Amino acid sequence: MSEKLVIESIREDGKKFRPSDWIERISANMGTFGPDHRLHYAESVKPGVVNGEKCLIVDPSLEADNPAAFQYIMNFAHTNALRSHLEGEGPAA
Numbered sequence: 613m614s615e616k617l618v619i620e621s622i623r624e625d626g627k628k629f630r631p632s633d634w635i636e637r638i639s640a641n642m643g644t645f646g647p648d649h650r651l652h653y654a655e656s657v658k659p660g661v662v663n664g665e666k667c668l669i670v671d672p673s674l675e676a677d678n679p680a681a682f683q684y685i686m687n688f689a690h691t692n693a694l695r696s697h698l699e700g701e702g703p704a705a
Contacts, residue, residue: 617670618662619685620695629692635659635668638688642681657685662699 621629631637642657653659656677660669668685675682689696 615672615698615700617672618660618697618699619668619670619689620662621666622695624693624695629694632666634688635666638668638685657681 656674
């Protein structure tokens with residue numbers, strides 16, 4: 613079971629963060645276009661939904677694989693006071 617960092621679209625004060633497409637922007641920046649000419653999100657940074665809210669899901673391995681990208685995402689979350697937490701990921705029991 614591995615843990616993922618979940619960065620929510622909700623600020624620490626409970627307000628929604630704007631612009632609402634920030635997750636897609638960051639995810640697309642880390643993604644690549646495949647032979648099918650479609651955007652494929654990186655396994656280490658991708659959009660997701662947790663508890664009904666859009667979130668950015670970040671694999672902690674990004675810190676070692678791409679420290680600059682990891683630091684950018686962490687600074688973005690901190691600067692904008694976005695809620696974040698670790699969440700376990702693994703096979704459903």
